[in-house]
Amino acid sequence: MKYQRLYLRRITIEDAPVLFKWSQDPHYQITAGLEPYQDLLAAHKGAEIYAQRPYSFAVCLLKNNQMIGLVELYERGTVPGEFLQTKDLGFMLDRDFENRGYMTEALTILFDYAFDDLNQRELWAKTFDFNTRSQSLLERLGFVYQYTVDLSVLARYGMVHDEKYYLLKRSKWHKIKANTKA
DSSP: OBOSSEEEEEOOGGGHHHHHHHHTOHHHHHHSOOOOOSSHHHHHHHHHHHHHSTTEEEEEETTTOOEEEEEEEEEOSSSTTTTTTEEEEEEEEOGGGTTSSHHHHHHHHHHHIIIIISOOSEEEEEEETTOHHHHHHHHHTTOEEEEEEOOGGGGGGTOOSOEEEEEEEHHHHHHHHHHHHO
């Protein structure tokens, strides 16, 4: 799946060093909930898990094939197939590539795939309440804030922030795409 400067590809075992690097950075642990890998072997196992997920993709630069981020669609609900036409969204971009429109481009590729190829009706995304950059990105892409979940009840497990939930419907995405082409 290609666009102007990027393409999405399946994650492979060869991505383990990049995943390991990101997992060691507290920035990604805090903003994306990325768990730190203890060593490169653990990162290899993590890469295997990503590779097995049907809708997990590496965000790569067309000019040099460098992996600069991740985008994913997750099943919603607790039972596989429970919400067949709706997915949860996950995304993360290497800090060295922020503020250049790369994630907007990567998510555009992913949303076109989700709505046009997978026939999804809606996409959901959540962010920690303090992650205003991700919230702004979601809103620019047409997501609408729906509700906040208070995670203070999970404080003993380290969850001290609230989560904000956003929704993007297929019909709205198609209107946005039509307006950008006009």
